[in-house]
Amino acid sequence: MDATPQEFDRVLSSMCTRPHPAAARAAERFLADNPGDPATYPDVATLEERAVATLGDVTGLDDPAGYVASGGTEANLQAVRAARDRAASGDPTVVAPTSVHFSFQKAADVLGVDLHLVPVDDDHRADTDALAAAIDDDTALVVAVAGTTEFGRVDPIPEVGSIAREAGARFHVDAAWGGFHLPFTDHAWHFGHASLDTLTIDPHKVGRAPIPAGGFLARDEATLDALAVETPYLETTSQATLTGTRSGAGVAGAAAALDEQWPDAYEENHERAAANAVHLAEQLTDRGYDVVAPELPLVAFSLSDAEFDAARDAGWRLSRTGSGEARVVCMPHVTRAMLDAFLDTLDAARVGASG
Amino acid sequence: MDATPQEFDRVLSSMCTRPHPAAARAAERFLADNPGDPATYPDVATLEERAVATLGDVTGLDDPAGYVASGGTEANLQAVRAARDRAASGDPTVVAPTSVHFSFQKAADVLGVDLHLVPVDDDHRADTDALAAAIDDDTALVVAVAGTTEFGRVDPIPEVGSIAREAGARFHVDAAWGGFHLPFTDHAWHFGHASLDTLTIDPHKVGRAPIPAGGFLARDEATLDALAVETPYLETTSQATLTGTRSGAGVAGAAAALDEQWPDAYEENHERAAANAVHLAEQLTDRGYDVVAPELPLVAFSLSDAEFDAARDAGWRLSRTGSGEARVVCMPHVTRAMLDAFLDTLDAARVGASG
Numbered sequence: 001m002d003a004t005p006q007e008f009d010r011v012l013s014s015m016c017t018r019p020h021p022a023a024a025r026a027a028e029r030f031l032a033d034n035p036g037d038p039a040t041y042p043d044v045a046t047l048e049e050r051a052v053a054t055l056g057d058v059t060g061l062d063d064p065a066g067y068v069a070s071g072g073t074e075a076n077l078q079a080v081r082a083a084r085d086r087a088a089s090g091d092p093t094v095v096a097p098t099s100v101h102f103s104f105q106k107a108a109d110v111l112g113v114d115l116h117l118v119p120v121d122d123d124h125r126a127d128t129d130a131l132a133a134a135i136d137d138d139t140a141l142v143v144a145v146a147g148t149t150e151f152g153r154v155d156p157i158p159e160v161g162s163i164a165r166e167a168g169a170r171f172h173v174d175a176a177w178g179g180f181h182l183p184f185t186d187h188a189w190h191f192g193h194a195s196l197d198t199l200t201i202d203p204h205k206v207g208r209a210p211i212p213a214g215g216f217l218a219r220d221e222a223t224l225d226a227l228a229v230e231t232p233y234l235e236t237t238s239q240a241t242l243t244g245t246r247s248g249a250g251v252a253g254a255a256a257a258l259d260e261q262w263p264d265a266y267e268e269n270h271e272r273a274a275a276n277a278v279h280l281a282e283q284l285t286d287r288g289y290d291v292v293a294p295e296l297p298l299v300a301f302s303l304s305d306a307e308f309d310a311a312r313d314a315g316w317r318l319s320r321t322g323s324g325e326a327r328v329v330c331m332p333h334v335t336r337a338m339l340d341a342f343l344d345t346l347d348a349a350r351v352g353a354s355g
Numbered sequence: 356m357d358a359t360p361q362e363f364d365r366v367l368s369s370m371c372t373r374p375h376p377a378a379a380r381a382a383e384r385f386l387a388d389n390p391g392d393p394a395t396y397p398d399v400a401t402l403e404e405r406a407v408a409t410l411g412d413v414t415g416l417d418d419p420a421g422y423v424a425s426g427g428t429e430a431n432l433q434a435v436r437a438a439r440d441r442a443a444s445g446d447p448t449v450v451a452p453t454s455v456h457f458s459f460q461k462a463a464d465v466l467g468v469d470l471h472l473v474p475v476d477d478d479h480r481a482d483t484d485a486l487a488a489a490i491d492d493d494t495a496l497v498v499a500v501a502g503t504t505e506f507g508r509v510d511p512i513p514e515v516g517s518i519a520r521e522a523g524a525r526f527h528v529d530a531a532w533g534g535f536h537l538p539f540t541d542h543a544w545h546f547g548h549a550s551l552d553t554l555t556i557d558p559h560k561v562g563r564a565p566i567p568a569g570g571f572l573a574r575d576e577a578t579l580d581a582l583a584v585e586t587p588y589l590e591t592t593s594q595a596t597l598t599g600t601r602s603g604a605g606v607a608g609a610a611a612a613l614d615e616q617w618p619d620a621y622e623e624n625h626e627r628a629a630a631n632a633v634h635l636a637e638q639l640t641d642r643g644y645d646v647v648a649p650e651l652p653l654v655a656f657s658l659s660d661a662e663f664d665a666a667r668d669a670g671w672r673l674s675r676t677g678s679g680e681a682r683v684v685c686m687p688h689v690t691r692a693m694l695d696a697f698l699d700t701l702d703a704a705r706v707g708a709s710g
Contacts, residue, residue, distance in 0.1 A: 003398035005385050005603070014395045016600060018387050027604075028383055030360050031565050032373050040369050040672045043358035070425050070567070073599035081465060103599055106584045110436060110597070112467050204600065210386050211602045212425070212567060229461045232677045242465070242597075244428035244458055245371060245559065247566045248360070249382075249604065317395045322587045 006317075008333040012342065013319035015149070015177045017331040019253060020208040026249075026256035027210045033248025035068070036241065044248045047255040051203070054258040055215050058183055059175070059199055060192025065224045066217035067241055068203070068251045072176035073103040074242045075200035075216035079172040080107040082198065082223045083141035086170070092140035097126040097155065099148040101174060113140075124148065124292070126155035132163045139169045146189040147178020150321040152298030152329075154178060154187045161194035170197040176214070177329075180206035181296050183263065184270040191219055198223060203254040206269070208261065208332055212247050213254035273297035273330040280328060280339050287346070297330035303346075310349035316342060363688040367697065368674035370504070370532045372686040374608060375563040381604075381611035382565045388603025390423070391596065399603045402610040406558070409613040410570050413538055414530070414554055415547025420579045421572035422596055423558070423606045427531035428458035429597045430555035430571035434527040435462040437553065437578045438496035441525070447495030452481040452510065454503040456529060468495075479503065479647070481510035487518045494524045501544040502533020505676040507653030507684075509533060509542045516549035525552040531569070532684075535561035536651050538618065539625040546574055553578060558609040561624070563616065563687055567602050568609035628652035628685040635683060635694050642701070652685035658701075665704035671697055 008018055019027065030044050038045035048068050056064030069075045084092045093114040096104055100117070108115035118134045121127045126144050135142065142164035144155035157173060164171035175182065175189060179201030182189045190199065199217045203209035218224055228238035261269075277297040284291045290302040303311075303326035311318050311326075319327050328334075328342070363373055374382065385399055393400035403423050411419030424430045439447045448469040451459055455472070463470035473489045476482045481499050490497065497519035499510035512528060519526035530537065530544060534556030537544045545554065554572045558564035573579055583593035616624075632652040639646045645657040658666075658681035666673050666681075674682050683689075683697070 003402050003607070006388050006396045006398065008387070011395060014389065014392060016387070016389050016392075024383075024386055027386060028379075031379060031382060031604075032363070032371070033361050034369065034371050034566060037369060037371075039674070040366060041361045043361065047358050070598045071600040073597070101599075102584070102586050102594070105587075106594070106597075106599075109584050110466065202600075210604070211389060211600055212598075212605075214600075229457070229464050231457050232460075239457070239461070242428070242461075243425045243567070244456075244461075245426040245557075245566055245569075247602065247605075249386075249565070250567075250602070252358070319394070 009338065010315045011317045012328040012334065013317045014331065015205045015329055016211060017208060017333045019210040020257050020260055022260045023209050023253040023257035027253035028249070030248035030252035034245050035248055035251045036244050036246040041248065044251055048251045051251065051255040051258055054262055055201060055217055058179060058262060059201060059217055060190040061217060061219065064217050065221045066215065068254050069214035069216045069241065070212045070243050071204065071214035072101065072174070072200050072202045073106060075176070075214045076101065076103040076174060077107040077110060078216050078227055078242060079198040079200065080104070080113060080141060081111055082226050083170045084111055084113050085226050087140035089138040089140060091138050093138045094141045094143060095131060095134050095139050096143035097131065097145065099124060099145055099150065099153065100143055101149050101176065104143060124151040124153045126160060128156055128159045128163060131160060135163065135167045135169065139167055141170045141172055143172050143174060146173050146175035146182055146187070147296050149177070150327060151292055151300050152294060152296040154182070154189060154295060157189045158194040161196060165195050171195055172198045174200045176200045176202040177205045178296055180266050181270045181273070184267050203257055206332065207257050209254040209257035210249060212250040269332050273332070276330045276334060276336055276339055279336065283343050292325065299328045299330070300325040306353055307346055307349045310352070311342070311345050314345045316345060364693065365670045366672045367683040367689065368672045369686065370560045370684055371566060372563060372688045374565040375612050375615055377615045378564050378608040378612035382608035383604070385603035385607035389600050390603055390606045391599050391601040396603065399606055403606045406606065406610040406613055409617055410556060410572055413534060413617060414556060414572055415545040416572060416574065419572050420576045421570065423609050424569035424571045424596065425567045425598050426559065426569035427456065427529070427555050427557045428461060430531070430569045431456065431458040431529060432462040432465060433571050433582055433597060434553040434555065435459070435468060435496060436466055437581050438525045439466055439468050440581050442495035444493040444495060446493050448493045449496045449498060450486060450489050450494050451498035452486065452500065454479060454500055454505065454508065455498055456504050456531070459498060479506040479508045481515060483511055483514045483518060486515060490518065490522045490524065494522055496525045496527055498527050498529060501528050501530035501537055501542070502651050504532070505682060506647055506655050507649060507651040509537070509544060509650060512544045513549040516551060520550050526550055527553045529555045531555045531557040532560045533651055535621050536625045536628070539622050558612055561687065562609070562612050564609040564612035565604060567605040624687050628687070631685045631689060631691055631694055634691065638698050647680065654683045654685070655680040661708055662701055662704045665707065666697070666700050669700045671700060
């Protein structure tokens with residue numbers, strides 16, 4: 001077969017990364033197991049319980065309800081679905097900042113709910129006044145983000161939670177990417193800090209688990225009960241997950257990644273990634289680029305089309321935000337040397353363009 | 356870690372199996388790739404095109420639209436979603452036999468459509484008269500099954516297709532499990548035989564790809580277009596899949612499994628599995644059990660609770676249908692020796708029970 005796996009040495013655009021070696025080994029061991037059928041595959045079900053328990057430790061929840069999902073899209077969709085199905089309104093809607101991940105648009109389309117997107121403030125964070133103004137009696141769910149996809153911003157989570165609670169709406173935090181950085185910052189973002197009902201945190205992003213390993217967590221078992229559809233013939237009586245057959249590799253990989261890395265290795269990674277982001281931001285600023293000062297290890301900056309194309313031609317995987325900035329995510333595989341090589345590419349492109 | 360992967364030597368209940376070695380190797384190679392982000396991971400995207408093309412060969416479609424899904428549940432859900440969103444009725448419904456997989460109940464719940472289940476005939480197949488009587492102006496989708504979960508039955512696909520067409524409804528065939536047996540039988544079941552709009556066929560079942568590798572196929576690109584949600588910032592402009600980040604291991608594993616095994620190894624597997632099913636049915640009948648004569652390699656038979664428990668105590672993973680029969684799926688890992696050992700267990704249990 002002539003296709004080759006993607007090398008990570010020039011990948012700056014992805015929120016996924018190389019799995020931790022222990023997680024990859026666990027994934028290979030449990031490749032043939034199906035956590036969706038615990039009567040046939042009981043051991044991998046215990047690994048899932050372990051992974052969820054550790055995710056509870058990460059997210060401030062003593063007795064978490066939840067599961068290892070196919071990804072953040074499923075987790076976000078399930079949060080909207082739980083809110084839709086438990087809503088008092090006959091036409092439940094979702095209110096969220098424009099910075100939310102695309103999966104909320106997908107969820108709205110699939111689930112048949114309206115999604116009201118509210119412009120963010122000048123620093124790319126949720127505007128709490130605007131969110132409050134957008135909420136009405138139909139609002140079933142308010143969403144905030146702890147580590148946005150485009151700018152790595154953390155919304156004012158406790159304030160948004162208060163707004164949701166006052167309105168009688170549920171509150172979901174999407175920490176799919178941010179969730180393995182935020183335990184090591186001063187932000188208030190999780191179940192212990194605010195009135196969240198549900199949260200997304202993806203082991204297969206910064207957590208270094210293999211795909212597929214998203215995380216869906218709920219404060220109450222009642223949320224999972226609301227998602228459960230009765231099964232007529234499986235030896236389990238109901239199923240809350242969106243998928244049926246599920247990946248043992250993902251579940252075992254998530255359990256191993258968390259066992260190996262929480263909390264110390266994740267803390268080391270955060271420190272290194274944050275330092276890398278600061279370094280990149282400083283180096284870009286010194287070179288005259290407009291840089292959005294990073295809050296979490298993600299750096300957005302202005303970049304001409306010519307330089308963007310030159311970077312891609314040199315093999316860099318780089319992406320743009322909706323407003324046109326180039327965007328570098330300082331994932332675990334991103335080293336200081338990679339960033340300096342990227343800067344060299346930009347330097348050569350600028351020289352080439354002027355000369 | 357003290358959990359161990361499930362051995363398959365006594366698994367008779369699962370529609371999943373050990374991945375083909377070449378598929379497992381491909382899965383490991385592409386473990387870190389994300390087909391949901393083809394701009395960053397281009398090679399694995401070409402593998403998906405290859406897998407879909409081969410699935411078209413298997414299912415009678417020259418120019419298939421489709422993708423490698425997280426599983427049959429996603430594929431079935433997407434079929435219902437496409438029908439819902441393209442329906443003329445403001446309250447689109449789905450008509451299906453009671454034998455359909457549980458994923459249609461889940462899809463109805465998630466998508467907010469009514470599912471009208473129609474009793475099957477005495478041989479556990481769709482009753483075309485009853486289906487026709489259940490169809491009305493709101494019916495957006497009619498479903499039939501090519502290899503039912505409980506009894507391995509194949510519905511009269513061309514007849515159901517005609518009924519759907521006459522009613523102006525779309526027609527979906529769930530061949531998630533049956534699709535890798537049916538190319539080698541005389542059944543009419545796929546796009547070349549009847550007026551199907553969409554079909555589910557799962558490489559991670561009889562296809563011996565690793566989980567997650569379901570298959571969603573459509574006759575027309577317009578179906579995929581109907582599922583596509585516009586993305587505001589990814590370097591792809593829209594996304595039709597239910598999940599976002601996706602498993603390179605599943606896609607590469609599916610491509611490798613299909614490359615290695617279609618058609619010859621799949622044909623050999625079918626012949627062996629069919630012979631095993633006939634053998635098991637005969638042996639059970641000789642021992643006085645009531646056996647549902649197998650149509651595809653799945654054998655359902657009456658079994659007392661005591662014998663069922665004895666089989667489980669002996670380590671056999673066995674399941675029951677909704678109507679109480681025990682059910683053995685003759686998957687690729689199920690050998691003649693395994694079945695004979697299972698019969699030995701039953702023999703010992705009957706001797707034990709009679710004192």
